[in-house]
Amino acid sequence: MTIRIGVIGAGRIGRLRAATVHTHPQTTLAAVCDVNRGAAQAAAQGSTAVVCTTLDEFFAVPMDAVIVSSPVQMHEEQCLRAFALGQHVLCEKPLSNSTASAERILAASVAAGKVLGVGFNLRFYPAMQYVREVVDAGTIGPIDHIRVFGGHDGLNNFTADWQYKAPVSGGGAMMDVGIHITDIARWFLGDVTDVYGVVTENVWKVPGSEDNAMAIFRNAAGVSATYHATWDEWQGYEVAIEVYGPKGMVRGAYAPMQALLITHEKPGGPRTVVKKRYLDIAIREKLRSWTTTTQATFDGELADWLRRMQGGTGGALATGVDGVRSLQVRDAAVQSSATRQAVALPPLPVG
Numbered sequence: 001m002t003i004r005i006g007v008i009g010a011g012r013i014g015r016l017r018a019a020t021v022h023t024h025p026q027t028t029l030a031a032v033c034d035v036n037r038g039a040a041q042a043a044a045q046g047s048t049a050v051v052c053t054t055l056d057e058f059f060a061v062p063m064d065a066v067i068v069s070s071p072v073q074m075h076e077e078q079c080l081r082a083f084a085l086g087q088h089v090l091c092e093k094p095l096s097n098s099t100a101s102a103e104r105i106l107a108a109s110v111a112a113g114k115v116l117g118v119g120f121n122l123r124f125y126p127a128m129q130y131v132r133e134v135v136d137a138g139t140i141g142p143i144d145h146i147r148v149f150g151g152h153d154g155l156n157n158f159t160a161d162w163q164y165k166a167p168v169s170g171g172g173a174m175m176d177v178g179i180h181i182t183d184i185a186r187w188f189l190g191d192v193t194d195v196y197g198v199v200t201e202n203v204w205k206v207p208g209s210e211d212n213a214m215a216i217f218r219n220a221a222g223v224s225a226t227y228h229a230t231w232d233e234w235q236g237y238e239v240a241i242e243v244y245g246p247k248g249m250v251r252g253a254y255a256p257m258q259a260l261l262i263t264h265e266k267p268g269g270p271r272t273v274v275k276k277r278y279l280d281i282a283i284r285e286k287l288r289s290w291t292t293t294t295q296a297t298f299d300g301e302l303a304d305w306l307r308r309m310q311g312g313t314g315g316a317l318a319t320g321v322d323g324v325r326s327l328q329v330r331d332a333a334v335q336s337s338a339t340r341q342a343v344a345l346p347p348l349p350v351g
């Protein structure tokens with residue numbers, strides 16, 4: 001059976017999402033909506049999708065599922081309209097620009113009994129998948145501690161105010177590149193129950209939009225992650241995770257895509273080192289664009305989302321609960337920074 005999917009927001013990300021749907025053998029691109037008709041037309045090109053400029057036109061098209069890739073302040077209204085029509089939703093990160101709004105989206109998905117996926121596509125990067133495989137195989141033993149980093153060089157990466165100016169953006173580096181690494185840390189920790197954070201606005205001085213966030217996350221078993229999200233990274237865009245265990249460590253990073261595995265029988269013993277360089281990805285990005293890598297991760301997310309719609313489990317797709325929790329973690333870091341106390345998170349939301 002073909003699943004009919006519509007895409008709202010046909011900008012940088014929505015265009016890639018639409019192409020993913022158009023090329024997948026099990027899905028049809030049913031409609032594309034953007035206030036900019038030219039953008040919607042470009043994303044629909046080559047497909048039979050209905051091109052729309054309003055939500056009323058868009059939701060009049062019969063569909064099974066919707067991808068929301070519009071500016072963050074629009075996610076709630078668009079997700080809620082889709083759930084009210086009994087459609088599944090895959091919503092771009094961050095799920096919304098406040099925790100309360102994201103909780104309403106999650107509640108609507110539960111009430112509708114439909115799948116809510118969140119676009120934490122970093123999970124699908126080959127280097128991150130490699131870290132996942134190594135950890136799951138027990139190669140480094142049980143996780144002892146984690147380091148995560150996500151950053152870029154700041155405001156010249158943004159093309160519109162909604163992307164970085166609070167309150168519309170919902171915050172700064174922790175809402176932007178940082179929300180991906182919050183999620184990646186949780187993906188390996190299982191969950192985050194306690195946060196100690198230091199959140200600052202000293203570099204770019206955008207009120208309410210932190211340009212640096214340092215934090216320690218802790219899970220219920222006391223396993224910790226050190227966290228740094230920044231808009232002041234001299235190298236430009238970079239995300240990385242390092243996971244340490246008694247038998248070694250594994251690192252995944254981008255850009256460029258690379259991974260490292262160091263193992264030993266016991267600390268201080270002889271080491272085995274494996275380096276992965278992903279030259280095929282480097283060459284493809286050089287010849288075409290880094291967007292080919294993003295597109296490949298969207299293919300993986302779409303496959304997982306379809307499987308969940310059909311009652312399947314597993315895979316790496318982030319859920320609505322993951323989307324809400326990543327925002328609760330930011331709230332906790334901001335609160336902790338103000339109070340200089342560690343903050344315990346509320347119970348994990350139900351989804």
Ligand SMILES: NC(=O)c1ccc[n+]([C@@H]2O[C@H](COP(=O)([O-])OP(=O)(O)OC[C@H]3O[C@@H](n4cnc5c(N)ncnc54)[C@H](O)[C@@H]3O)[C@@H](O)[C@H]2O)c1
Nearest residue numbers: 009010011012013014033034035036039069070072092093
């Ligand atoms: N997964 C990732 O790694 C990643 C990366 C960047 C952005 N994002 C997220 O993707 C979403 C879109 O970001 P982007 O970079 O593509 O932004 P963008 O500005 O390139 O595109 C947004 C599009 O939405 C359209 N739009 C605005 N208002 C609309 C409305 N009311 N209805 C329909 N369309 C509307 C705009 O005309 C524009 O074409 C955001 O939620 C952003 O946070 C995710």
